Amino acid sequence: MISLLGPGARLVDAASGDVLAGEELADRVAAAAERAATWPGVLFAHFPATVDAIVGYLGALQAGRPICLLDPDLHTDLRDRLVARFEPGAITNGKGDLPRGYHADGAVWLRDEPSAVTPHTDLALLLTTSGSTGDPKLVRLTPTAVQANAHAIAEALGIDGGEVAITSLPLFYSYGMSVLNSHLLSGATVVVSPRTFLEREFWNDVNAYGVTSLAAVPYQYEMLKRLRFDPAKYATLRTLTQAGGRLKGELIVDFHGRMSAVGGRMFVMYGQTEAGPRMTTLPSAYLPGKVGSVGPALPGTTLSIRVDDGSETTDPDVEGEVIFRGPNVMLGYATAAADFATGDELGGRLSTEDLGKLDADGHLWITGRLKRMGKIFGIRVNLDDVERLLVDTPPVAAIPGDDRLTVFVESDEEQWPAKIKARLAEALGIHSSGFEVRSITALPLLANGKVDYRKLAEEGNA
Known part of the structure; x- marks a missing residue:
């Protein structure tokens, strides 16, 4: 009681x-x-x-x-x-x-x-x-x-x-x-x-x-x-x-x-x-x-x-x-x-x-x-680190895929996917083909305001 x-x-x-x-x-x-x-x-x-x-x-x-x-x-x-x-x-x-x-x-x-x-x-x-x-x-x-x-x-x-x-x-x-x-x-x-x-x-x-x-x-x-x-x-x-x-x-x-x-x-x-x-x-x-x-x-x-x-x-x-x-x-x-x-x-x-x-x-x-990890060409990458590298871009969210990462960017400007891919390739020393960057109107959110990574994973696998 x-x-x-x-x-x-x-x-x-x-x-x-x-x-x-x-x-x-x-x-x-x-x-x-x-x-x-x-x-x-x-x-x-x-x-x-x-x-x-x-x-x-x-x-x-x-x-x-x-x-x-x-x-x-x-x-x-x-x-x-x-x-x-x-x-x-x-x-x-x-x-x-x-x-x-x-x-x-x-x-x-x-x-x-x-x-x-x-x-x-x-x-x-x-x-x-x-x-x-x-x-x-x-x-x-x-x-x-x-x-x-x-x-x-x-x-x-x-x-x-x-x-x-x-x-x-x-x-x-x-x-x-x-x-x-x-x-x-x-x-x-x-x-x-x-x-x-x-x-x-x-x-x-x-x-x-x-x-x-x-x-x-x-x-x-x-x-x-x-x-x-x-x-x-x-x-x-x-x-x-x-x-x-x-x-x-x-x-x-x-x-x-x-x-x-x-x-x-x-x-x-x-x-x-x-x-x-x-x-x-x-x-x-x-x-x-x-x-x-x-x-x-x-x-x-x-x-x-x-x-x-x-x-x-x-x-x-x-x-x-x-x-x-x-x-x-x-x-x-x-x-x-x-x-x-x-x-x-x-x-x-x-x-x-x-x-x-x-x-x-x-x-x-x-x-x-600890568990926000992905692999690109066998290399372990912290997904939080990936998102921090993009702190000055429109809002982003990274999800793991099959030996690559998918990054969603909340923008309809055509410049961002290419810019983000190039920046990540340079910063992480990994070929740009290891990243897929997709534009999205708005990142899906849970009721608590955090990014709904499950929904993004469903989109990423669609």
């Missing part, structure tokens, strides 16, 4: 202006907890940006009912595959036809025959991995992991009861969820809005409700630049946070400068869903001097680097796999319903599969990804 409601926590419905706080909020969550306690097994919850959905989520956690957060617009085929694999006892906020083996009980879909699996007593929250395939694994998190990460984020960012966040990210995405958790636990306010940066009403809500902080992923910062974002237009907005992938250094400098000009701050963060989800925060005070770093480990956690012989070190400038330790590390993955009964498999130690190094201040610098 877990309560994420700190004293003074408030939810504001941007569409109606209604405020849910104090005893009324606590009572609504308690009622949701009573309902969730009557449902068997694990709860699958489609999680739109609505007050009702948030209350249901808080209630499930309070009742000790393990809850899995899903995209509210999840395609029915994928939903049904997940349901068949994981056998949830109940499904909320579902759309369309019921999955096979379920019946409607009011707004909730209940399983006809209860699953034979009893969830482990330490299981509280399930999140999908970012989904490089059509059948994502689930990350298993404990109540301690959820609370510890929310507390650590609040401490690192200085979140208190006076802060006002807005739902600028999907709530089923771990970064969006962590913004919600850290603010409510700190007794702060969350403005619940289904709108996006592209809608004038979103920015009207920022001013109308006195929003103080805004969270965004890299593609949203690209969008903000195109929108000519000016923080001076929003009197209360004084904090930007960024996670969800590498943001170009020039954009970090740009937005740090915009915020500094109005007495504000920008924080760069690094995390993985497997760590519930955030692991580091680079304080605004270190910008622009440490552009490219993601900062030190969150309070109560540690970082080390695993080198080729399997040992770990915190010595500066030694490159290897980033190892994270903390109370927010997952129990392990679930690939089927039987895994819900499994306890802790990791002991608080997460092998991130990211390559990186620590500097003399203990700040982390991510340098690549």
Whole structure:
């Protein structure tokens, strides 16, 4: 069981202006907890940006009912595959036809025959991995992991009861969820809005409700630049946070400068869903001097680097796999319903599969990804390195092929394929025939804003 409601926590419905706080909020969550306690097994919850959905989520956690957060617009085929694999006892906020083996009980879909699996007593929250395939694994998190990460984020960012966040990210995405958790636990306010940066009403809500902080992923910062974002237009907005992938250094400098000009701050963060989800925060005070770093480990956690012989070190400038330790590390993955009964498999130690190094201040610098590799004429090539070589071109994404690489470039200008092919051949010392460069109108993105490499691989093999 877990309560994420700190004293003074408030939810504001941007569409109606209604405020849910104090005893009324606590009572609504308690009622949701009573309902969730009557449902068997694990709860699958489609999680739109609505007050009702948030209350249901808080209630499930309070009742000790393990809850899995899903995209509210999840395609029915994928939903049904997940349901068949994981056998949830109940499904909320579902759309369309019921999955096979379920019946409607009011707004909730209940399983006809209860699953034979009893969830482990330490299981509280399930999140999908970012989904490089059509059948994502689930990350298993404990109540301690959820609370510890929310507390650590609040401490690192200085979140208190006076802060006002807005739902600028999907709530089923771990970064969006962590913004919600850290603010409510700190007794702060969350403005619940289904709108996006592209809608004038979103920015009207920022001013109308006195929003103080805004969270965004890299593609949203690209969008903000195109929108000519000016923080001076929003009197209360004084904090930007960024996670969800590498943001170009020039954009970090740009937005740090915009915020500094109005007495504000920008924080760069690094995390993985497997760590519930955030692991580091680079304080605004270190910008622009440490552009490219993601900062030190969150309070109560540690970082080390695993080198080729399997040992770990915190010595500066030694490159290897980033190892994270903390109370927010997952129990392990679930690939089927039987895994819900499994306890802790990791002991608080997460092998991130990211390559990186620590500097003399203990700040982390991510340098690549262990498994983002391809081969060209038998030569192993880091795909992240390939994309970094093209940082000054239109957005690109590289995928492996049969002894070659395919690079997609987001541009309809005829010059780019030839330029990119020539640059890669020269920089990597590999004949240009090892690269195929294709123009694409827009790189496909996952719900969390990261490139959908699976879709690109399908196009590359088409």
